[in-house]
Structures are given as structure tokens and as C-alpha cells.
Amino acid sequence: MNDFVAWFQHNGGVLDTSMMGITDFPGSGRGAVALQDIPENHTIFTLPRSLTLSTQTSTLPSAFGFEAWRRHKLNKGWVGLILCMMWEEAQGNQGKWNTYLASLPTQFDTPIFWSDEELQELQGTAVVDKIGRDEAERDYHEKLAPAIKTRPDLFPFDQIDPWYTLHRYHITGSRILSRSFNVERWEGEVEQDAEHGPEEDSNEDTRANTSIGSAMDIDDSVGEAVDEENSERDSDDEEIEDALDIAMVPMADILNARYDSVNAKLFYEKHHLHMVTTKSIKAGEQIFNTYGDLPNSDLLRRYGHVDLLPCPHLKGALGNPQDVVEIRADLVINAVCGDISNDETHRERIDWWLDEGGDDVFIIDTDPIFPEALTSFIRLLLLTQEEWEKTREKRRPPKAKLDLQVSLLLRRIFEHRLTSYQSPDLEVDVKLLASESFTLNKKHAIIVRLGEKQILAGALETLRLVDAALSDAENNGSKGKRRVASGGTTGGGKSKRARH
Numbered sequence: 001m002n003d004f005v006a007w008f009q010h011n012g013g014v015l016d017t018s019m020m021g022i023t024d025f026p027g028s029g030r031g032a033v034a035l036q037d038i039p040e041n042h043t044i045f046t047l048p049r050s051l052t053l054s055t056q057t058s059t060l061p062s063a064f065g066f067e068a069w070r071r072h073k074l075n076k077g078w079v080g081l082i083l084c085m086m087w088e089e090a091q092g093n094q095g096k097w098n099t100y101l102a103s104l105p106t107q108f109d110t111p112i113f114w115s116d117e118e119l120q121e122l123q124g125t126a127v128v129d130k131i132g133r134d135e136a137e138r139d140y141h142e143k144l145a146p147a148i149k150t151r152p153d154l155f156p157f158d159q160i161d162p163w164y165t166l167h168r169y170h171i172t173g174s175r176i177l178s179r180s181f182n183v184e185r186w187e188g189e190v191e192q193d194a195e196h197g198p199e200e201d202s203n204e205d206t207r208a209n210t211s212i213g214s215a216m217d218i219d220d221s222v223g224e225a226v227d228e229e230n231s232e233r234d235s236d237d238e239e240i241e242d243a244l245d246i247a248m249v250p251m252a253d254i255l256n257a258r259y260d261s262v263n264a265k266l267f268y269e270k271h272h273l274h275m276v277t278t279k280s281i282k283a284g285e286q287i288f289n290t291y292g293d294l295p296n297s298d299l300l301r302r303y304g305h306v307d308l309l310p311c312p313h314l315k316g317a318l319g320n321p322q323d324v325v326e327i328r329a330d331l332v333i334n335a336v337c338g339d340i341s342n343d344e345t346h347r348e349r350i351d352w353w354l355d356e357g358g359d360d361v362f363i364i365d366t367d368p369i370f371p372e373a374l375t376s377f378i379r380l381l382l383l384t385q386e387e388w389e390k391t392r393e394k395r396r397p398p399k400a401k402l403d404l405q406v407s408l409l410l411r412r413i414f415e416h417r418l419t420s421y422q423s424p425d426l427e428v429d430v431k432l433l434a435s436e437s438f439t440l441n442k443k444h445a446i447i448v449r450l451g452e453k454q455i456l457a458g459a460l461e462t463l464r465l466v467d468a469a470l471s472d473a474e475n476n477g478s479k480g481k482r483r484v485a486s487g488g489t490t491g492g493g494k495s496k497r498a499r500h
Contacts, residue, residue, distance in 0.1 A: 001030075007099035008251055013047040015251065020044045022254060025286060028305075031256040032287040042277045044264065044287070045251050049271055052183055053097050054247035058084035063154060064147075072147040079139045081180075081246055082172045083147070087154070090163040100250045108174045109304030112136070114441055121445035124420035125452055126297040126326045133170075140169045178303050179253035182245045186270045249273065255289040259307045259320070262290035296320045296448045306447045313366040313458060321366060323451040325459075327374065327417060329360040335413045336381040345388075349380055352392060364455055368462040370410065372400035378409055404470050411463050414456050426453050 001022045008015060019042065021035045038044065055061055060083065061069050074080035089101045111119060111131050122128050148155040148164055155164065252266050252275055264287050267274045281287060291299065296306040299320075311319040329350075337346050354360065362374040379398035382405070383391060391398060402410075418424035429450040432438070438446075 001103065003099055004103045004250075008047070008051075011048075011051050011096075013045060013051060013251060015045040016043070020287060025256070028256050028258075028286075030254065032254050034281040034283050034285050034287055036283045038277050038281040038287075040277055040280050043274050044277065046272050046274045047249070047251060049183070049268070049273065052181075052247040052249050052273070053085065053088065053100070054183070054244070055080045055084055056185075056244060057247070058088060060084045060087045060154070064151060068147075068150070072150075073143050074147060075243065077139065077243060078173060078176055078246065079143050080243060081176060082169060083144055085172050085175070085248070086163055086168060090155075090159050097248075097250075100248075104175050104179070106171060108171070108178070109440060109444070110174055110178075111301055111441075112170060112174065118439075118441045118445070121422070121442050122448065123422055124417075125445075125449050126295070126324065127301050127448060130301055136170065136173055137166065140166055144169065176246065176248070179248060180246050181249045181252065181266065183247045183249065183268060183273065184245055251275070252289070255287055257289055257291040258286075259293055259309060259322070261286075261288045263288050265289065293322050295323045296444075296451050297324070300444050300448055304444075306444050308447065311366070314454060319451050319454065323366060323455060325364040325417065325452045325455045327362040327364060327413060329362070329377065331416060332362070332374065332377060332413055333381065335416060336378055336409055345385070346381060349383075349388060353377060353380060353397070356395065356397070358397065364414075364459055366455060366458070368458060370402075370459070370462075374410075375400040375402055375406060378406050382406075402466065404467065404474075407463055407467050407470065411460060414459050414463070418453060418456050421449050421453060424453070426450065426457060429453065 005015060005017075005022070017035075019035055019038050021033050022030065023033050025031050025033075032044075050057060055075075061074075061080070064074075069075055069080065074083060085101065088095045088097050092098060095101075111122060111127055112133050119128065119131075144164070148160070249266070252273070255264065255275070263279045263281050263285075264275055264277045266289070267276055277287075291303070294302075299306050307320045307322075308318040309320070310316045311321050313319075313321070333346070333350065337343075358377065359373050362371050362377075364370065376397045376399065379401070380388075380391070383398065415424075423429070429446050432446050433443070433450070
């Protein structure tokens with residue numbers, strides 16, 4: 001890494017080499033280490049914005065022509081940044097970021113590189129539908145490949161095979177997915193297009209946010225945690241804006257992450273970015289940024305690893321406290337409506353639910369509180385025609401009240417969700433993990449699916465206790481008067497629109 005550090009410093013970066021070093025950590029690879037005790041609020045390195053690599057700092061969009069760039073749809077999604085990074089790397093020693101790009105990984109353990117046989121191990125998990133291999137390859141064949149054929153002066157034929165292959169496209173995309181930051185433009189800066197380049201205005205300090213799927217989740221300018229996972233981007237303009245803000249940040253992407261371990265964050269100003277400690281760090285300790293404390297399904301899909309630490313919901317056994325299970329709305333519909341799920345009555349209710357902003361994916365996590373939206377959706381499907389007409393008139397979904405009928409349906413939903421895995425039996429995966437006779441990819445797959453199955457098992461146990469309480473209430477003559485509502489076994493906020 002000596003060449004990389006020298007390149008960083010030569011191009012305007014400032015690294016406090018007395019405080020931070022770069023080393024390999026067992027189990028987590030290359031990372032940053034404290035060489036001596038580092039106090040809180042200490043700047044460990046600084047770099048100019050011009051050293052970040054993005055579609056705004058690379059000269060390729062200008063050389064290609066902004067109008068042609070948009071015509072080939074290189075301004076949408078990540079395909080433009082991927083092409084910029086491939087092109088910059090193809091410049092060799094003549095390229096500004098050659099030393100930096102040479103320091104980035106060329107192999108990943110993420111599922112996009114797994115074989116079909118290995119992917120079968122992830123059957124039923126939240127990973128499979130979000131890998132995005134087909135979508136990425138469609139962008140390559142429909143956007144990137146046609147674009148480079150139009151400019152042999154920028155992409156000579158003899159460079160296509162070594163630098164612009166589909167495999168290298170996946171490698172570059174994985175670098176962005178695992179290491180990029182969302183470096184917001186300063187106030188007053190306009191989008192780079194055919195008429196406008198970057199403009200300078202405010203000198204306000206702020207903190208660098210992260211892109212969707214980026215390596216680091218950082219605070220915004222008002223000091224509140226940015227939750228990019230729950231933000232919706234429905235318009236083309238928002239998609240373009242996000243693409244412009246995504247950047248590779250040399251030195252910052254060396255920092256690893258671990259659950260609940262963040263001790264440094266990236267701040268930005270008008271012209272510079274600074275990595276600043278957020279708490280004191282002892283000599284020899286690793287310097288961590290943060291992924292945002294994600295479930296193992298997302299950690300594996302984006303970064304190729306999983307987190308294992310003692311979990312309260314597992315009574316101290318190893319797992320990830322942030323694990324979740326996704327329950328698709330179509331599973332709920334089939335469980336409640338059965339063979340009549342596509343009749344006009346239910347179709348009308350489902351369309352109304354979605355039009356009113358209802359969710360089509362419900363999130364079950366380690367908290368034994370079920371999402372209000374899930375319970376409300378079930379009750380919507382159970383309404384009589386008269387009740388449905390009143391609900392539609394009021395434009396308010398049913399209250400999330402849990403009774404024996406809803407509890408029975410929830411049990412059916414969770415049990416059916418368990419059958420989507422290779423085996424619904426937790427003990428099968430527990431025994432497999434203990435055997436230790438498998439590849440790293442299979443181990444990661446087992447850990448992800450076991451974590452999800454443990455959540456479903458916990459949800460079923462919660463339902464068992466609820467059923468017992470409701471049955472006791474009925475036996476005591478309180479039938480219909482005692483139902484568990486919000487704050488009991490239902491709660492808000494754990495549902496979402498499907499995003500893949």
C-alpha cells in the first residue's frame with residue numbers, strides 16, 4: 001500500500017501517518033488501524049473533492065459528449081460510473097486514478113459471482129431476488145456495449161477484451177456496491193450536463209451520505225442517521241441526481257465496518273472531505289466506519305460477508321441482531337383468500353391498498369412485535385362487503401387488531417414462509433454449521449437462512465403465547481372483548497414497498 005499512500009499524498013490527500021496505518025486483519029481483510037491512542041474529533045485524513053472518482057470528476061463524459069452520454073442512457077443508474085472507472089483503468093499509467101484503481105479488490109464473495117448450485121443454498125432468503133445479475137447484464141448489453149462501439153477513438157478495439165468485458169463490468173459494479181459513497185454536491189452546484197458544469201457556492205460543512213448499496217452509511221448535515229434503505233426514488237430526475245452524487249473516495253473506502261462499532265465518519269466541505277473520529281480509539285484497535293447495521297442478507301449480497309455476535313433474541317447465541325424476514329403480500333393474499341384470491345372483490349381491495357400507499361412487502365425482525373400493516377392488510381381481506389364499502393369510503397385501512405382468526409392466518413403465513421427454504425427445520429442448518437465441511441459461500445448461505453428461520457420460529461412462538469392468552473380470555477367469558485392491538489403483538493413501521 002506504500003504506492004497508494006504516496007499517490008494519495010501526491011494528489012493533495014493528507015494522512016496522519018502517526019495515527020493511522022493500513023494493515024490486514026484476520027477475518028476482515030485490509031483495514032485501518034490506530035497506531036497510537038486517537039482522541040475523539042481528530043481528523044485522520046483529508047482529501048480534495050477532485051480526488052474522488054465519479055461521473056463529475058472523470059473527463060470521460062465530457063470527451064464522449066454530454067448529449068451522446070444521455071442518449072445512451074449512461075446518465076441513469078450506475079452504468080455511467082462503471083464505464084468511467086473501466087475507462088480510467090484502461091488509461092494505465094496515464095490515468096489519474098490508476099494507482100488507486102490498482103489497489104481495489106478484483107475478487108468478491110458476493111452472490112452475483114456464485115454458481116447456480118451455490119445460489120440454491122440461498123433459496124427462500126431475502127438475497128435471491130435482489131442480486132440483480134440479470135438487470136446488470138441487461139445494462140451492459142443495451143447501454144454500455146453499444147455506447148463504446150460508437151467511439152473507437154476513446155475505446156480502441158484492442159482494449160475491448162481486456163478492459164470492457166462483462167466480467168470486468170461485474171467487478172467494477174461490485175466495487176461501487178461495496179465501497180462507494182454518496183458525496184452530495186454543495187449548495188448551488190448544478191448537475192453536469194451539456195449546458196452546465198459544476199458551480200461553487202456555499203462553504204457549509206456537512207457529512208457525506210452514502211449511496212444505495214454503498215459501503216458506508218454516514219450522518220447528514222443535521223446529524224441524523226440517513227436511512228437510504230427506506231427512501232423511495234420514483235422519478236428519473238431523482239435517479240439521475242443519485243447517480244451524479246455517487247463517488248469512489250480513495251482512502252475512505254479502506255475502513256471496514258462491524259455491527260455497532262463505528263468510531264469514525266466522513267465529513268465534507270465545499271472543496272475537501274475529512275475522516276474524523278467520533279470517539280476515542282485505543283492503539284491497535286481497528287478504525288471503523290459503518291454499513292448502517294444491516295441484516296446478514298444485505299451484508300452478504302453487497303459485501304460478501306456476514307456478522308455473527310451474541311444476540312438477545314437468541315439467548316446469547318451467535319447471529320445478527322438486525323436480521324429480518326420479508327413477507328411478500330402475495331403470500332399473505334394466498335394464505336387468507338386461497339383459490340379466490342384473484343376474484344374481483346379481493347382484486348379491488350388489493351388495488352385500493354396499493355393506491356393508498358400500502359406496502360407489498362412486510363418486514364418481520366427480531367422484535368416480537370408484528371408490523372401493523374401486515375395485520376391491517378389481513379383484516380382488509382377479511383372484511384364483509386358492507387365493511388369494505390365503509391372502509392373505502394373513509395379511506396382508512398382496518399385497525400391492526402389481533403384476534404384468534406388473524407393469529408391463525410399469521411401462523412399459516414409464517415409456516416408457509418418456512419417452506420420456501422431448502423428445509424424448514426432449524427436443526428438441519430444448526431447441524432450443518434457444526435460440521436464445518438463446506439465452502440465459505442455455503443457457510444454464509446447457511447448463516448443467512450438460519451437467521452431468517454430463527455426469526456420465523458420466534459414469531460411462531462409469540463403467536464403460541466398470544467393464542468393461549470386469547471383462548472383463556474374466551475374461556476373466561478370475554479370472547480370478542482379482549483384482543484391484542486397496537487403495542488401488544490403488532491407494531492408500526494416494519495413494512496415496505498418491494499425493492500429489488
